[in-house]
Amino acid sequence: MRKSQISIFVIIGIIVIIITGFVVYKINQNRLKQLKLSMPERDKIKPVLEYVDTCIKETTNNALTKLGDQGVIYPNVYLASKNTKIAYFYLQGKNYFPEMNEINKQISQYVKENIMQCTGDFSATKFAVEDNPKISAESFFKDDYINVTLNYPLTIFTEGKEISVKEFSVNVKTNFCDIYRTARNIVLETKRNPTEINLENIDYEIKLTKIDKSTLVYELIDNNYRYRFAVKYEI
Amino acid sequence: MKYKYIILMLLVLTIVYAETTVENFLPGITLKYGNKTTVIDEPDIIYVDVFPENCSKLGFVYMPGYGYDFLKETIQFTDYEGWALGIAYSRNDNFEFALQDMTIFIEEASKQKLTPIIRILGNNWQQEVMPVDTVVNFINNLSKATNNHITYIQIWDKPNIIFGDNKAFENPKDYADYIVNIKNKLNNSDIKIISGSLSLGKAGKVGENDRIDANSYLSGLLNINEFWQSINYWGSSVYNAKVNGKENCITSENIEFYKDQQLCMDNIYGYRWELEKIKQSTNKTFEVILTEIGYPISLENMGKTKELLYLVKSDPYVKSGLIFIANGWDVWQNSAWFDKENRSLSGYAYQISDAVCS
Numbered sequence: 001m002r003k004s005q006i007s008i009f010v011i012i013g014i015i016v017i018i019i020t021g022f023v024v025y026k027i028n029q030n031r032l033k034q035l036k037l038s039m040p041e042r043d044k045i046k047p048v049l050e051y052v053d054t055c056i057k058e059t060t061n062n063a064l065t066k067l068g069d070q071g072v073i074y075p076n077v078y079l080a081s082k083n084t085k086i087a088y089f090y091l092q093g094k095n096y097f098p099e100m101n102e103i104n105k106q107i108s109q110y111v112k113e114n115i116m117q118c119t120g121d122f123s124a125t126k127f128a129v130e131d132n133p134k135i136s137a138e139s140f141f142k143d144d145y146i147n148v149t150l151n152y153p154l155t156i157f158t159e160g161k162e163i164s165v166k167e168f169s170v171n172v173k174t175n176f177c178d179i180y181r182t183a184r185n186i187v188l189e190t191k192r193n194p195t196e197i198n199l200e201n202i203d204y205e206i207k208l209t210k211i212d213k214s215t216l217v218y219e220l221i222d223n224n225y226r227y228r229f230a231v232k233y234e235i
Numbered sequence: 236m237k238y239k240y241i242i243l244m245l246l247v248l249t250i251v252y253a254e255t256t257v258e259n260f261l262p263g264i265t266l267k268y269g270n271k272t273t274v275i276d277e278p279d280i281i282y283v284d285v286f287p288e289n290c291s292k293l294g295f296v297y298m299p300g301y302g303y304d305f306l307k308e309t310i311q312f313t314d315y316e317g318w319a320l321g322i323a324y325s326r327n328d329n330f331e332f333a334l335q336d337m338t339i340f341i342e343e344a345s346k347q348k349l350t351p352i353i354r355i356l357g358n359n360w361q362q363e364v365m366p367v368d369t370v371v372n373f374i375n376n377l378s379k380a381t382n383n384h385i386t387y388i389q390i391w392d393k394p395n396i397i398f399g400d401n402k403a404f405e406n407p408k409d410y411a412d413y414i415v416n417i418k419n420k421l422n423n424s425d426i427k428i429i430s431g432s433l434s435l436g437k438a439g440k441v442g443e444n445d446r447i448d449a450n451s452y453l454s455g456l457l458n459i460n461e462f463w464q465s466i467n468y469w470g471s472s473v474y475n476a477k478v479n480g481k482e483n484c485i486t487s488e489n490i491e492f493y494k495d496q497q498l499c500m501d502n503i504y505g506y507r508w509e510l511e512k513i514k515q516s517t518n519k520t521f522e523v524i525l526t527e528i529g530y531p532i533s534l535e536n537m538g539k540t541k542e543l544l545y546l547v548k549s550d551p552y553v554k555s556g557l558i559f560i561a562n563g564w565d566v567w568q569n570s571a572w573f574d575k576e577n578r579s580l581s582g583y584a585y586q587i588s589d590a591v592c593s
Contacts, residue, residue, distance in 0.1 A: 076291060076316070081280045088284075094522075094551040101386050101425055105345075138382055197260065199269035209275040211282050213262055232284075235262050 037165065045156045045163055047125045052152065055118035056111065056170040060139075060148050063110040064174055064225070071229035072098050073106040079211065079230040086217055089187045090231040093194070097187045100141065100180070108137040111148055119152075128157040141180075145171045179204065179220050179227045186218065190231055290592035292548050294318030294349060295561030295572060296527060299336050303343040305562050305573045308580050310347060312572075312588045319349040320389075320526055320557045323373065324356040325365055330373040334380065341381045352387040352429065352557070353377065354526065361391075361398040367416045374421060383425065389470055389526055390414055391431035395452040397445045405447065407455030411462035418465035427467035429524050430456075435472070435505045453509060457516040469513060471506035472527035473543060474559055503543055510552060525556040532570055532583050544591045 042049065066073050071087030077096055079086045089097045112135050122129035132153040139148045149169045156163045182204060189198065197216075199206055207219040214235040220227045260266035266274075290313040297303060299322045309317045321340040323333035337353055344351040355373065357364045370390070378385055390413065394404040404410040410431070418428055434441055438448040456462055506523050514520055525547060530536040547556035560567050568575070572584040580588070 078285050079282045080285045081282050084280075085285075086282075092551065093520075099386065099425070099427075101383060105384075195263055196265045196267065198267040199272050200255070200267050202269045205271035205273075206269060207273050207275060208266075209278055210261070211278070215282075216261070233261060233264060235264075 037163070041163055044158055045127065045165070048122065048127050048129060048154070048156050049165070049168075051122070051125045052119060052150075052154070052168050053170050055115060056148055056150055056168055057172055058118055059111050059114050060107070060146060060170070060172045062114065063107045064146070064172070064176065066110065067103065067107065067176075068225055068227045071227070072103065073110050079215065079217070086228050086230045088232060089183070089229040090190045092232055092234045093191070095187060095191050097184055103180070104139050104141070107139045107146070107148070111139065111150065112137040115150065115152065130155040130157075141174075141177050143177065144175060145173050146176065147171050175222050175225065176227075179222055179225070182220060183218070183227060183229060187229075187231070194233055289314035289316075290544070290548050290588070291316040292318070292553060292555050293544065293592070294320065294555065294557050296320045296322075296557045296559045297340065297561045298322065298567070299324070299333070301562045303340050303562075304578065306340075306343045306349060307347050308573060308578075309349055309561075311580050312584055312592065314588070314592045316348045317350075318352060318555045318557060319344045319347075319561075320352045320354060322354045322356060323377075324360050325358040325369075327358060329369055330365070334373065334376055337377055338380045341377070341384050345381075345384050350387065350555070351385060352389055352524070352526065352555070353385060354389040354392055354431075356391060357401070361393075362401055364391075364401065364403040364413070367413065367420060370417055371420045374417075374426060375423075378423075378426070386425060387427050387429060387468075387524070389429040389431060389524075390417060392526070393434040393446075394431045395447040395449055396434045396441055397447070399444070407452050408459060411456055411459040415459075415461045415465045428465060429468045429470040429526065430466045432470040432472040432526050433509070453512060457513065460517075463513075463517045463519060466521075468524045468554060469506075469510065469521040470526050471509055471523050473503055473505060473525055473547075473556075474527050474529055503546065507552075520552070522552055522554040524554050527559045528556045529558045529570075532572070532581075537583075537587070540587060541590050544587065548591070 063073060070085050071089060075085050075087035077088045077091060115135060136151040137148060139146055151167055154165045182202060205221040209217040211217060214233045217228060217230050255268045257266045293313050294309055294317040297319060306319055309319060321337050323330060323337050326332050341351045355370055374388055394410040397405060433449045433452060434446050435449050436446060439446055506525060510521060510523060530540050547553050558572060560570055561573050562571060572581055574581045
């Protein structure tokens with residue numbers, strides 16, 4: 001191999017290294033942009049960020065509990081006692097099973113409406129914080145977690161400076177997706193064949209409560225979580 | 236010896252079956268237990284059914300490009316939640332304007348807890364059918380622009396009407412194929428497809444356009460099995476300028492349930508006739524979304540309108556009913572349920588709401 005050929009390979013090698021370096025730099029820069037805060041800034045206000053994250057987790061868990069107790073968070077057609085509401089998912093031939101989009105919307109709404117009950121007092125963080133009530137939330141379930149992204153504008157005052165934070169994103173572990181699929185199968189099967197309740201192939205522990213001769217409450221139990229819904233037959 | 240074993244096995248199987256299966260668990264209903272099923276008989280707590288007396292199934296049709304600030308007034312009418320139908324069509328721009336317009340519409344509707352439906356028409360309203368890929372792109376872009384806040388999409392309106400020279404859907408198979416292709420290319424089970432409601436009535440003129448007999452058109456659709464797997468809701472309408480007119484009636488003699496009733500397809504029960512016919516043919520019960528309901532706004536029609544809305548809100552097969560129209564479009568200004576000047580519900584709408592929704 002001649003010297004000139006070796007030089008060409010060296011030059012190509014250098015160009016590849018430069019391009020790779022540039023791409024890696026750009027990707028990291030984009031990531032930093034997404035965080036919108038430099039690492040030292042994040043470290044400074046870490047207690048506030050952790051406080052809000054904890055609140056989102058707590059509020060999301062409350063939303064999941066309410067969802068489990070009622071079938072949906074804001075039921076429209078439901079079975080009611082003094083202290084409980086249980087949504088009808090099947091009512092005399094009609095399927096009221098909630099779509100996942102609807103459940104996501106309701107969780108987002110619940111978090112949006114209740115987050116400030118948790119974040120009401122920032123004094124525990126030992127920071128002066130000004131929050132803006134213009135909050136919005138988005139949520140989605142995936143595999144074994146729910147992601148909640150909260151748009152919650154905060155201004156944090158520290159060491160004579162103001163640091164603004166806007167977006168928080170938290171994952172909360174839950175097996176809801178799988179329970180939801182099981183509940184959907186039960187409801188679809190009920191609609192397909194209203195003369196039979198077949199629970200033979202269901203892995204979850206199930207409590208069936210007979211409310212009256214045409215009404216049942218299903219309770220799917222997964223460790224410490226329960227998902228309840230009601231069905232009413234045409235009898 | 237051999238028989239003894241067989242008898243013993245049958246006995247064991249019978250005992251196992253009896254333990255895991257309960258006939259008449261509820262009257263006429265059999266329960267097959269799972270591994271971890273427990274049953275609690277009638278608890279001490281007293282439960283009652285709550286079916287709200289509001290009109291949350293109802294909403295309004297909004298004409299495009301006229302602003303959507305009236306959306307917030309819908310709750311005044313329905314009392315709690317509701318629906319809103321927006322119309323998207325291409326203006327020789329591959330839905331570019333419609334994408335912006337419908338994004339605003341969906342965002343405004345979501346803010347007001349209204350469930351949006353988007354009706355997709357063609358180029359220049361219904362003059363030309365847009366290609367499947369363009370429609371699919373539009374739905375995907377709209378979904379992305381609104382963070383998946385759109386679930387219900389209606390494809391076309393009155394496919395059995397030939398709009399001007401547009402004969403694209405003259406044959407019901409062509410309309411069915413259009414829907415099937417859109418559904419397949421979308422490949423998104425979160426998007427629910429509503430069929431375009433038929434213009435109910437016999438063949439004849441509707442304004443300047445020709446209508447294909449609704450009964451024949453529906454029969455044509457019923458021949459295409461894939462169509463019925465591709466739609467999630469049947470779209471229909473209850474609207475007739477001639478409230479008492481009988482000239483467009485189609486009798487429903489071929490439907491046992493309505494055999495002797497001499498029903499008029501374009502009257503208040505038209506959609507039930509359609510559902511019955513669909514069920515007989517496909518063995519599937521569809522829920523219906525009435526994407527155009529109402530009568531001309533006049534005091535003489537008020538009783539009829541109240542009757543119609545009460546039927547819609549209490550019929551379990553109606554998922555939603557959209558009153559035509561909300562905001563004023565010049566040609567329909569006299570039918571608008573919102574007062575353009577006061578930017579609120581019209582007095583007529585308030586009277587209907589008081590009677591039906593509260």
